[in-house]
Amino acid sequence: MKKIIFMFIMMGIFVIPAVNGNNPVWAGETDVLIDILEKKGILTAQEAKEVLSEVQIQKDKEKAPAKEVESSGFKLPKWVENTKVKGDFRFRYQYQDTDESGSESRDRWRMRWRFGLETEVNEWWKTAFRLASGSGDPRSRNLTLTDTFETSNVQLDLAYAQFDPNKHWSLVAGKFKNPIWNTKDLLWDSDINPEGISVQFLDYKINQFEVFGTAGFYALEEFSSDTSDPWLGLIQTGTKVNFTDSMYLKFAGAFYSFQNLKGNSFDYSSGTNSTDVNGNLMDDYDAFGVDAELGFKLSGPVPFVGVFGQYVNSDASDNDLGYLAGVKFGHKKVEKFGQWQVKYNYRRLEQDAWPDFLPDSDFYDGQTDVQGNEIEFTLGLAKNVTIGLDYYKTEQIDREPTIEEDIIQVDLVLKY
Numbered sequence: 001m002k003k004i005i006f007m008f009i010m011m012g013i014f015v016i017p018a019v020n021g022n023n024p025v026w027a028g029e030t031d032v033l034i035d036i037l038e039k040k041g042i043l044t045a046q047e048a049k050e051v052l053s054e055v056q057i058q059k060d061k062e063k064a065p066a067k068e069v070e071s072s073g074f075k076l077p078k079w080v081e082n083t084k085v086k087g088d089f090r091f092r093y094q095y096q097d098t099d100e101s102g103s104e105s106r107d108r109w110r111m112r113w114r115f116g117l118e119t120e121v122n123e124w125w126k127t128a129f130r131l132a133s134g135s136g137d138p139r140s141r142n143l144t145l146t147d148t149f150e151t152s153n154v155q156l157d158l159a160y161a162q163f164d165p166n167k168h169w170s171l172v173a174g175k176f177k178n179p180i181w182n183t184k185d186l187l188w189d190s191d192i193n194p195e196g197i198s199v200q201f202l203d204y205k206i207n208q209f210e211v212f213g214t215a216g217f218y219a220l221e222e223f224s225s226d227t228s229d230p231w232l233g234l235i236q237t238g239t240k241v242n243f244t245d246s247m248y249l250k251f252a253g254a255f256y257s258f259q260n261l262k263g264n265s266f267d268y269s270s271g272t273n274s275t276d277v278n279g280n281l282m283d284d285y286d287a288f289g290v291d292a293e294l295g296f297k298l299s300g301p302v303p304f305v306g307v308f309g310q311y312v313n314s315d316a317s318d319n320d321l322g323y324l325a326g327v328k329f330g331h332k333k334v335e336k337f338g339q340w341q342v343k344y345n346y347r348r349l350e351q352d353a354w355p356d357f358l359p360d361s362d363f364y365d366g367q368t369d370v371q372g373n374e375i376e377f378t379l380g381l382a383k384n385v386t387i388g389l390d391y392y393k394t395e396q397i398d399r400e401p402t403i404e405e406d407i408i409q410v411d412l413v414l415k416y
Contacts, residue, residue, distance in 0.1 A: 082120035087130070088415040089113050092142070099404040109145040116158060125163055132157035137268055139189040139361035158193055170200045179214045180236055181252050183291045183308035185360035186324040186347050192358065194218040196231075203240070210240040212252070220258075221266065230260040238291075251292035258285045261355065270356040270367040274316070285355050287314040295332070304332040308345075316352035319369070319398070323348055339380040346373050350397065364394040364405055371397050384415040 031052065038048040090112040097105040116130030134141040134155045143152045160174030172179070175195045182188055198216035205211075213236060220230040238252025261284045265275070274282045293308040310324040326345030334341050349359060351369040364370040372394030378386050390409040396402050 079119050079121060084118045085116070085416070086118060087113075087115040088413060090414075091412045093410045095406075095408040097406045110142045111145070112141045112143070114141065114157060124165055125161065127161045128158060129156070129160075130158035131155070137361075138192050139268065139357075139366055141191055168202050168204055170202060171197070172200075173197045179216065180234070180254065181212070181214070181238060181250075181291060183293050183310055184324055184326060184345055184347075185363075186310045186322060186349060187289060187312055187354055188358055189360045189366065191361075208242045210242070211237075212239070213237040220261075221264065228260050230258070230264055230266075233257040233259070246297040247295070249292070249294050251290065254289045254291075256285075256287045256289065258287075258355065261285055266355075266357050268357050270359075270365060272351060272367040272369050273356045274319075274352050281355075283314070283316045283352055285314045285316065285352070287312050287354060289313075297332075302329050305329045306332075310347075312349075312353055314353050319350040319352045321348075321350050322353035322368075334378045334380045334386050336380050336383045341376075341378045343376040343378075344374070347371065348397070362390070362407065362409070363392055364396075367396075369397050369399060370394055386413045387411065388413065 034043065034048050034051055034055075037043045038045060043051065092110040092112070093107070094110055095105070095107045112133055114130055114132040116128060118126060118128035120126045131154050132141045133143045133152055134157075135143075135153060136155060141155075141157070156175070158175055158177065160172050160176040162176075163171040173196070175193050176198065178188055178192055178194055179198050179200050180188065194216065196216060196218040198214060198218075201211070201213040203210040203212050215235045216233070218232040218234070220232055222229050234254060234256045236252050236254035238250065240248055240250040242248045261281050263280050265280050273285075276282055289310070289312040291308075291310050293306055295304065295306040297304055306328050308326050308328070310322075312322040314320045324345055324347035326343065328341060328343040330341035331339040332341075333339070347363070348371040349368050354368060356366070356368045359366050359368065363374065364372065372392065374390070374392050376388065376390045378388040380386050388409075388411045390407075390411070392405070392407040394407075395404045
């Protein structure tokens with residue numbers, strides 16, 4: 001009798017509610033139903049207790065299906081649980097006008113796509129890779145829409161191992177994001193991902209001071225015929241001073257030791273550094289650089305204002321200076337709907353102040369011996385979705401005749 005009654009109770013709790021919209025009232029009235037059956041003498045006290053126990057077991061199984069899966073032996077590997085997906089997509093309209101005889105204005109539709117995975121192997125180690133569109137140019141991931149819908153290339157953009165023994169130290173090896181702190185892209189194009197080894201001393205707080213540093217060895221070229229391979233050794237140290245909760249100053253100095261650049265030429269060079277009759281560089285371009293930013297957090301419609309600058313001086317015999325000065329205001333970061341930022345900078349980079357295969361490729365095609373203005377506006381359309389306008393007005397410094405160039409870029413960016 002108990003089994004028959006239990007079967008009908010189970011049907012009442014789980015089958016009938018499923019047909020009628022999974023009404024939770026059935027399960028809530030089970031105790032009342034069994035109590036009535038006990039009082040009528042249909043169930044003994046012991047039988048009622050056993051039925052209630054069986055009903056509770058069934059309820060627990062319905063509420064915790066994940067536990068059943070785990071008890072069956074299936075479990076995701078820990079490294080899968082610790083894997084993050086990161087990437088972005090950018091669609092761009094670009095207009096370019098070069099004030100040169102015989103040079104036509106042009107407009108292009110371009111896109112950039114990046115997709116990566118980052119996995120924590122254990123508490124100290126992690127590894128990551130990222131794929132990106134592009135042609136192999138280290139300063140650009142753009143693909144121009146052309147050639148009757150041809151398929152596009154995908155490149156290995158990042159691949160590295162990272163060791164983090166504690167919160168203050170980090171060692172990375174492979175092809176990784178540039179760890180040098182830059183206020184802007186006078187020296188380093190934002191798409192450049194160095195290859196080699198880097199050690200970072202992360203923000204260490206001493207009262208209102210935060211100290212940081214980076215050292216690195218970057219491979220620039222590898223020759224099969226000899227061992228005089230070009231490479232870059234660098235060290236940067238800096239601090240952030242928090243004067244108040246709403247005012248800070250961050251600055252850093254860096255020394256760049258380029259080896260075996262002199263007497264060699266390089267792929268993706270802009271062709272504006274001084275060269276000999278064979279087209280090889282005439283300097284090694286060891287350089288000292290400084291970056292600084294002063295920021296203010298405000299209340300009201302403009303929540304942040306910052307001024308920033310960069311300076312570089314190489315060991316070339318002439319035309320060895322570069323600098324950038326700028327201001328930004330709005331939100332410090334644009335990450336969601338309604339946030340915005342305006343940024344302006346003026347820069348001047350002399351011919352041999354810096355190797356011409358490293359600066360921002362959008363500023364006069366990444367050349368040296370150039371100067372000019374850039375103004376940017378970014379607006380948040382939704383969470384992780386922005387639209388931006390970037391305008392460059394640039395010119396050559398010492399070349400004759402002086403040729404001016406105007407570039408307008410409109411970018412739609414989606415991040416995930």
